Amino acid sequence: MPIATTNPATGQVLKTYDPMSDEQIDAAIERADLAFRQLHGTTIAERGRWMIAAADLLEAERDETARLMTTEMGKTYAAAKAEVTKCAIACRFYADNAPRMLADEPADAAAVKAKRAYVRHQPIGPVLAVMPWNFPLWQVMRFAAPALMAGNTGLLKHASNVPQTALYLEELFRRAGFPEGAFTTLLVGSDAVDRILSDPRVRAATLTGSERAGRSIAQIAGRELKKTVLELGGSDPFVVMPSADLDKAAEVATTARCQNNGQSCIAAKRFIVHTDVFDAFAEKFAARMSALRVGDPMDGNTDVGPLASEGGRDEIHAQVQDAVDNGATVLCGGEKPSGEGWYYPPTVVTDLRPGMRMWSEEVFGPVAGLYRVGSYEEAIEVANGTNFGLGSNAWTSDPAEQERFAVDLDAGNVFINGMTTSYPELPFGGVKNSGYGRELSAVGMREFCNTKTVWVGKGEAGAGAGSHSE
Ligand code: NAP
16 A cells, blocks of 8 residues: 555545665664663653653644644544543543552562562563554554553554554654653554564564554564554444433434444444344434535534545445445445545445355444344344444443443443443454454553562571472
């Protein structure tokens, strides 16, 4: 894929970049390694001051950064501004909380026959981050803020269609005070990932992206014995039970499906509705989906902008067509517009069956699949009946049923009477083909830390480590 900014609202190529040469890549890795050693001599408080400076810059530059993202991948300007603000919040969160998250944890010294024993969380070195375009700032920040606070350095291989946002991120950390090389953007295609991850100086990798990319990076990392965190696709269920507030559920369902023009890993994609409320919910949901305004993402009245790429639009239209050709019913949308820009109308499809692409594949655009179920058990069977397990949503006002959903939904996140979202305070990640490892919270920060056991003996005759030698 060429490294270029192409405006999805017009299809116009605005800027292209040559990929970095092997020599440039090697030099960048060398700088990241040197910066790691330099960060070793800094305190958490010092890194925290730089992280706060990054937050200040993000807030001061919010509007122009948001415009850049909208131009590169088509999200609405309002959503882009909110994304910048969220990144600033995450920077402040990690600046404030890293001292607690990285503090030594004392162990029971007597139990391990030590004078003192504790667990220390230390950085590991340069980490490669392979990132997607859908939240071009936030996806990177939720790796970068905890990683840099822990004292790691970052090498970013961003998606090829958001090079300007990628370059902005490198500049941001540099201007905030982090040493040169602490966070570097590599303008490279995915074919360079093997070379980078094979370099002994690069200690680990995190990928947010498709299953295909996940398998490829996990293979390289397996060969090289390096740790990975994989945040992959999702086909999140949104279950509506008879006791749910249907108006609220339909309102949130519409946002949960169409935010970011439908291109979110944790968008609700499969709406699984109890038969007692199916018709009422379907009517409310389709009405709200049809009422969304599709258009210029810079216009404040627009709810849904264009998809990020022409290929992405072709793909979701093909998924809808496949369902229709095999007997599904379209309640609204489903027509590919002609004219400039890669727009697609909010669409609701029902009468889906196993074997249709929409049944098993992730649909990465404003297209909802609606499923009728007759019981709680059937709802769980359909909800868990995919290879994904990222987020999940259930709507019910019955407290006992809420608890059952929390246990039975096979996913990394369960949101009851709300939509799945990410917070710096809560771990984020998936199970099954949605990946492994976690981002955010202390759990995310420690994914790229060496959890080091430190045991200090009494240093006296007869007071050794005891009988356990392994
Ligand atoms: P993608 O094609 O996998 O691209 C993501 C990143 O991986 C890009 O930087 C891409 O580089 C790179 N890449 C692609 N193929 C690769 C390979 N074989 N080896 C190494 N790197 C490779 O994903 P996308 O279609 O752009 O993004 C949407 C996907 O990301 C969806 O499945 C979505 O659900 C998932 N996602 C997951 C999360 C999460 O947190 N779980 C969050 C957001 C998105 P190029 O751009 O140069 O190809």
